[in-house]
Amino acid sequence: MNHAAQWVPLNPEHHGGLMWQRFTAYHFAQTTTQVALADAELRHAAANFPIALADTGAGWQAIALLGLEDGQNLLVDDQGRFRAAYVPAALRSHPFGLHPDYPGRLCIDQHSPYVVERLDAEPFFNQHGELARFPAQVLAFLQQREQGCQRLSTRITALSKSALLTPWQPHGYQGSTPLYQIDESAWQALSAKQIGLFWQLGAVPLVYALLQSQQQLGRLQLYRQRKATAEPSTHSSDPLAQWQEALSSEAEYNWPSAT
Numbered sequence: 719m720n721h722a723a724q725w726v727p728l729n730p731e732h733h734g735g736l737m738w739q740r741f742t743a744y745h746f747a748q749t750t751t752q753v754a755l756a757d758a759e760l761r762h763a764a765a766n767f768p769i770a771l772a773d774t775g776a777g778w779q780a781i782a783l784l785g786l787e788d789g790q791n792l793l794v795d796d797q798g799r800f801r802a803a804y805v806p807a808a809l810r811s812h813p814f815g816l817h818p819d820y821p822g823r824l825c826i827d828q829h830s831p832y833v834v835e836r837l838d839a840e841p842f843f844n845q846h847g848e849l850a851r852f853p854a855q856v857l858a859f860l861q862q863r864e865q866g867c868q869r870l871s872t873r874i875t876a877l878s879k880s881a882l883l884t885p886w887q888p889h890g891y892q893g894s895t896p897l898y899q900i901d902e903s904a905w906q907a908l909s910a911k912q913i914g915l916f917w918q919l920g921a922v923p924l925v926y927a928l929l930q931s932q933q934q935l936g937r938l939q940l941y942r943q944r945k946a947t948a949e950p951s952t953h954s955s956d957p958l959a960q961w962q963e964a965l966s967s968e969a970e971y972n973w974p975s976a977t
Contacts, residue, residue: 727823737839743798756866766802769931778874792941873921
């Protein structure tokens with residue numbers, strides 16, 4: 719069930735005959751090594767996986783590190799269960815997403831096995847050719863998440879311009895994306911006035927989330943070792959519940975209800 723995502727904007731002319739299904743496992747993410755994070759996700763993410771910084775060319779991003787080499791997600795087991803208590807919003811919104819080539823448009827991953835032609839699934843559009851209620855709410859959710867990613871990008875840019883970032887090569891990391899972390903020595907050398915300016919910008923929680931998250935690197939290394947020795951995972955989870963509940967405490971996201 720592994721696949722490369724292909725994002726296309728929803729269009730009633732092209733997709734009016736299609737439906738979508740709520741996923742029951744995370745097989746679709748088994749080759750997803752990194753996902754961008756929004757600001758409201760930081761404290762959840764830092765307790766579950768390493769967070770790195772990456773310069774994407776279109777701006778800085780805070781990314782959840784889910785694997786140690788390209789095409790590898792160590793947090794999805796062979797049964798499609800997510801091993802961490804928190805699932806990044808970018809994965810929980812599958813098969814929906816946004817794409818910079820289609821601003822303001824709700825997109826779907828047309829390679830997803832959860833985009834179907836069956837009549838017993840959920841519609842993308844209503845009888846007027848407009849987005850159905852749930853997809854419309856998902857669009858609002860994803861737009862809010864995108865704004866949260868942009869806020870982090872602004873804060874990371876300020877840290878970069880202040881020479882507070884340093885290249886980061888986590889132990890065992892073999893991915894092609896250059897990673898960065900906070901230069902802890904440079905951060906600790908800042909004056910109270912300088913740190914106060916970063917507080918005003920909202921960057922201090924990001925800094926400490928990055929530093930705290932490094933402790934989660936051992937979890938990825940453990941899962942890689944288990945994968946190499948074919949040790950079965952004993953972790954159990956409820957991905958359907960995680961899909962909506964993990965961000966339920968984040969009021970600003972207003973994750974749409976299933977009803």
